[in-house]
Amino acid sequence: MNNPKQPLITVQNISKHYVVTQNIFSPKTIIKAVDDVSFTISKGESLGLIGESGSGKTTVASLVLKLIKADTGKVVYKDTDLTSLTEDEMRTMRKELQIIFQHSQGTLDPKMTVAEFLTEPLLLHKIVKPYETSKEVSRLLNLVGLSESDKSKFPYQMSGGQLQRVGIARAISTRPTFIICDEPVSALDVSIQGQILNLLKDLQKELDLTYLFISHNLKVVKHICDRVAVMYKGKLIEINNTRAILEDPSEEYTKKLVESML
Ligand SMILES: Nc1ncnc2c1ncn2[C@@H]1O[C@H](COP(=O)(O)OP(=O)(O)O)[C@@H](O)[C@H]1O
Ligand SMILES: [Mg+2]
Structure with missing residues (x-):
């Protein structure tokens, strides 16, 4: 305590x-x-x-x-x-202890889908069991205002605001x-x-x-x-x-x- x-x-x-x-x-x-x-x-x-x-x-x-x-x-x-x-x-x-950067794009791998990007820390830090990652990614996307259909997207298919939401989801993924x-928010449209x-x-x-x-x-x-x-x-x-x-x-x-x- x-x-x-x-x-x-x-x-x-x-x-x-x-x-x-x-x-x-x-x-x-x-x-x-x-x-x-x-x-x-x-x-x-x-x-x-x-x-x-x-x-x-x-x-x-x-x-x-x-x-x-x-x-x-x-x-x-x-x-x-x-x-x-x-x-x-x-x-x-x-x-x-996590960090959210100005340019989440810079931390995203252009060849990775959103789901792959968010699954990585879940497995690395053993946040959930491997068979539970898909459900957990859905929960994270929901928390940051993204949807199930965003899971299969690549970074180039998303807007700056959506990418920042993905960056936030990754930061909170390890609880x-x-x-x-x-x-x-400095790099985003007003x-x-x-x-x-x-x-x-x-x-x-x-x-x-x-x-x-x-x-x-x-x-x-x-x-x-x-x-x-x-x-x-x-x-x-x-x-x-x-x-x-x-x-x-x-x-x-x-x-x-x-x-x-x-
Ligand atoms: N790796 C580095 N080598 C040399 N100078 C650096 C390095 N990183 C930061 N600096 C210098 O340290 C100062 C503070 O930088 P930084 O912390 O990025 O400032 P801020 O985030 O407030 O804009 C700046 O003068 C910057 O050029
Ligand atoms: Mg700075």
Whole structure:
């Protein structure tokens, strides 16, 4: 039994620096993609992460899920220090920690049908028995607003919004507790964005999910996030409840950023 007051995710002083050279004549420079960032997320919460392009949001997401290795710092999920897990242990843990990308198309194999794509994680993580996968895929499609007839479709036969629904179905297929949404509606037509946001919000309630929601869209932040963290040049400069960040930020930079997002 987890202590209800204990955060679901604790990020402590994580950093990721890259050494880059523009060309052989120029000196090496260090890019502090993420620089000593700390925050917590409670169970059931939606924490927004905002900041201009290049401020380090996607790097934070990758560090939290250990898709890349941190230079320093640690990430604790429930009682487990993810940084201390072996590759094998992390693979098992991944079913609880999922991510939805901006471009689900990029993660879909063009030669795989929707059913094949969704069956893969079900078998890998032994979510259901092999003979139950077809029924489970139908259940997932239903949850994300797709239908039985979509099972046999290939990615090129679907719209951007439908593909994002498939990406969401794959993320929830392993019955995760925590999902990082990295700009999940930014690549979609404005008319579709609201539908996908509502879906994510409904799923959060229905499946008791906790979100880290990366977005540069104020509508998204207002609609989904309980609190918002602001990044600037690799640093987390402010974190507060959504209303305070949008209406009464303490940092001048946050005010400018929020105005630029309007
Ligand atoms: N693999 C990498 N090698 C070198 N620089 C990187 C790498 N990944 C990210 N960066 C740099 O780190 C900074 C933060 O990138 P990113 O986390 O993608 O920002 P955001 O998601 O906020 O747009 C950027 O300056 C980016 O160019
Ligand atoms: Mg990004």
